[in-house]
Amino acid sequence: MVVAVIKSHRTRFRSLCVLYPMFNLKTSRQLICLLVTVCVLTSQSLAEDTDFMEEFLKREYSLAKPYRGLGFSSSSQWDLMGTAMVTPDQVRLTPDLQSRQGAVWSRIPLVLRDWELKVHFKIHGQGKKNLNGDGLAIWLTRDRMLNGPVFGNMNQFTGLGIFVDTYPNADKTHDRTFPYISMMLGNGTLSYDHDRDGRPTEIGGCTALARNSVHDTFLLVRYSKNRLTLLVDVDGKQEWRECADVTGLRLPTGYFLGASSATGDLSDNHDIISMKLYQLTVERTPEEEEEEEVTIPRVDNMEQFQVEVEEEGMSGIQFFFTLLFSILGLGVLGVVGLMVYGRWKENKRKRFY
Numbered sequence: 001m002v003v004a005v006i007k008s009h010r011t012r013f014r015s016l017c018v019l020y021p022m023f024n025l026k027t028s029r030q031l032i033c034l035l036v037t038v039c040v041l042t043s044q045s046l047a048e049d050t051d052f053m054e055e056f057l058k059r060e061y062s063l064a065k066p067y068r069g070l071g072f073s074s075s076s077q078w079d080l081m082g083t084a085m086v087t088p089d090q091v092r093l094t095p096d097l098q099s100r101q102g103a104v105w106s107r108i109p110l111v112l113r114d115w116e117l118k119v120h121f122k123i124h125g126q127g128k129k130n131l132n133g134d135g136l137a138i139w140l141t142r143d144r145m146l147n148g149p150v151f152g153n154m155n156q157f158t159g160l161g162i163f164v165d166t167y168p169n170a171d172k173t174h175d176r177t178f179p180y181i182s183m184m185l186g187n188g189t190l191s192y193d194h195d196r197d198g199r200p201t202e203i204g205g206c207t208a209l210a211r212n213s214v215h216d217t218f219l220l221v222r223y224s225k226n227r228l229t230l231l232v233d234v235d236g237k238q239e240w241r242e243c244a245d246v247t248g249l250r251l252p253t254g255y256f257l258g259a260s261s262a263t264g265d266l267s268d269n270h271d272i273i274s275m276k277l278y279q280l281t282v283e284r285t286p287e288e289e290e291e292e293e294v295t296i297p298r299v300d301n302m303e304q305f306q307v308e309v310e311e312e313g314m315s316g317i318q319f320f321f322t323l324l325f326s327i328l329g330l331g332v333l334g335v336v337g338l339m340v341y342g343r344w345k346e347n348k349r350k351r352f353y
């Protein structure tokens with residue numbers, strides 16, 4: 001298939017080269033011709049990109065239309081939780097009603113080392129700006145199907161959380177515009193601070209006006225060679241904008257993909273239209289191949305992931321007793337030595353008589 005695509009590309013390129021002599025004439029027709037050429041080549045390369053991507057789509061980890069049997073069939077790869085509901089057009093995590101929690105979780109642990117996750121989501125509701133909430137989260141975590149205070153999922157989670165936060169809880173700071181997308185890596189002890197919109201544990205993020213948008217809204221997470229990149233496409237420009245980029249990020253394999261959402265006093269419809277996972281083909285050096293896999297997620301050189309290790313040395317009390325017993329031991333040895341020497345000397349003296 002790839003060969004066929006290359007061939008057709010070449011044929012088209014040759015036919016375009018035939019047009020080349022016309023470019024010497026200085027008429028407006030050439031300009032139009034040039035524009036058409038550029039358009040044909042561009043559209044073709046975009047189509048090829050899509051074909052290329054679809055080949056690496058991993059259906060077992062993906063959620064896409066039609067959602068046949070999703071959540072109830074034994075052959076489905078996803079489970080639904082709480083208020084999550086499947087409709088022909090989306091998986092609605094929460095409706096635009098107060099105090100709802102819903103989630104969708106993959107049943108299959110993700111074992112790929114290099115991947116890309118493209119999420120098509122929609123957040124919309126009746127509430128005026130900043131009178132809506134709370135947003136939704138995308139997960140890749142060790143545990144699944146547990147509800148809690150972090151956009152409908154447990155706190156102190158282990159793994160990756162990406163939050164599309166639509167309500168400014170810490171509204172006194174005004175340092176960012178909402179909706180704000182942020183990223184957090186949990187190691188099982190770090191807590192997401194909802195009242196501060198997760199600022200203390202955030203490893204990256206950006207503003208993304210993704211609520212009540214007339215455009216389709218997407219986010220893309222790419223993980224390869226310990227580098228995590230978050231891109232967004234929410235402005236209807238059909239291009240990715242960088243939102244966060246973290247290197248030295250180590251994430252174990254075997255975690256579960258999921259999406260969750262919660263409403264409180266304020267609400268919104270939180271919909272997932274698709275979550276498509278693509279495998280990335282990456283070449284590694286022998287050293288990179290041998291790199292040991294971590295068991296707890298962390299980011300190198302980031303203070304919040306420095307786990308305190310107890311020093312191997314002795315404590316004060318241990319040192320005192322060791323010294324005391326050493327002195328006592330030496331004393332005993334000295335006394336015994338003197339006694340033996342005294343006995344030996346006496347025996348020697350007796351032998352001379």
Ligand SMILES: [Ca+2]
Nearest residue numbers: 165167169197
């Ligand atoms: Ca918030």
